Amino acid sequence: MSVRKRRVRFAPSPTGPLHMGGVRTALYNYLYAKQTDGDFILRIEDTDSQRFVPGAEKYIIDSLKWCGIYPNEGVDDNGNIVETASEKHPHAPYRQSQRKPIYKQYAEMLIANGYAYYAFDSSEELDSKRKAAEANKTTFIYNYQTRKELKNSLTISKEETEHLLATTNHWTIRFKNPEDEIVVMDDLIRGHIEVNTNTLDDKVLWKAVDELPTYHLANIVDDHIMEITEVIRGEEWLPSLPLHYLLYKAFGWTDSQPRFAHLSLLLKPDGKGKLSKRDGDRLGFPVFPLKWINAEGETSRGYREDGYYPQAFINMLALLGWNPGTEQEIFSLNELTDAFSLERVIKSGAKFNPDKAKWFNQEYLRIQTNAQLAEQFIPILKEKGITITEAANKNCNELKNTYTFNYVESLCGLIKERAHFVNDFWDICSYFFIAPTTYAPADVKKFYNANTKEIIEKVYNRIELMDTTNIHTIEEDLTTYIKENDWKMGSVMNTLRLFFVGEAKGLGIADIIHFIGKKEALQRIKTAILSLDI
């Protein structure tokens, strides 16, 4: 007997940008598929015509692509949802709105076999019943009891049903829940679950408003047709699991029914409840992988635009609700694929921690080569008006604001320990490109007076004689000079730093002199003494 090829799917609804929780769900599906050498399918669940958002589908695909998560079925090489079947994509179309004829026959099959019925109640009627029940502190459930008193194909004659179906479009198809049965379920993450069918609502399977199936029907039918073996989805679906079990049973598909794994939710960092877009705005972190601008023109920041490496983002998400059982925290996508297991997915909800996310990015920043960092930094430098030339040995200060790639590359090696993001680089090292124009008053007060002025003037002369091509000799020369004169190291160095940087912080003085060059270093000292005249 052969084992079925593992086939999992990520089935988002294009109602807006993909939330980072959704990315995590996609990631777990992807890891599971890759690990078992199975298929990872992307299917668009756009059966809600009312909430459809243009651009959301593309956003989903782009986001997954940025994360390095490539579906091997459902999306073509150009990043489009596949609409016509081929060997590679045998189940096209992969957009549920385009699969409508498929669902209709299954809905009718259910009715023919007594597992579903037509219901003619209006939304308004049902709403008022719900409100009335609420007022009585009870709950209205459309089930084996109440359906007897409502207008549906079980209570009215066959003739009248047919008449209504033919003359109106105010009808839905509802699932007929069995009376007083225990549905026994098994979840890969949560284990054994039981529910009595009396507590279940006869859910709508087919909607009148847009003449489309609901999630429940479309999902089960597609998962069956597409031979899905594991359904890995969010916890919000757990309450519908009994219905889905019952649906598989009604269709006679129990033997090939997929196994289910319900992932816990991502929670907001503070307070209570699930992570939402508002939390990101409020606390200052992205909740979406990519920047998104909605129809009203409001922008939501994205991890990509905030300067996160997709590898760091994925790594962080993977560890939010799953762990390998070892102390390893940094994982490449391939390592995650090897290490991942549904058994080690956490049952409880995970509060998202933005600080830890930054830490992950820092770890990834540090393993970049200096050349890679330079490539990433150069676009920012260009925005700041800095020109980068290819010319190798050109004195970078001969042309105003022009520097070589090598200059940036070496500098990146020096500053990468100090940043979480490449986006931090400019603030950390702008003085390597442009001279300070102001000097922090507190530091001036602390490090500049008549005495230090005198010293610095001597140091100026010393620098003039120095070989500044080698960081090490600059350092040695400077420190011996300071010691010879019995000056205070901290005082002299910080005064120089103040003149070079504009404040008393930054890299080593030798590094700065070496990078900006002798001429520029001397110039900065002159400028500072002039502007801080005492």
Add this chain to the structure above:
RNA sequence: GGUCGGUUCGUCUAAAGGUUAGGACUCAAGAUUUUCAUUCUUGCAAUAGGGGUUCGAUUCCCCUACCGACUACCA
């Protein structure tokens, strides 16, 4: 309200009946350093409460509390 799920440091989590309850992030202190960072060291800090079962419960069972999801012709 009902149904279902969950509960270990502030946060993410380890320990699948026997550990001084471990690690990471954050925070604090110290060391290094010419400053700021980095780095290193140390520290703070947890099994929700109550009953069982057991020689022994973070771990198994029950109750309570709390948290969450769902409760639409949304997914």
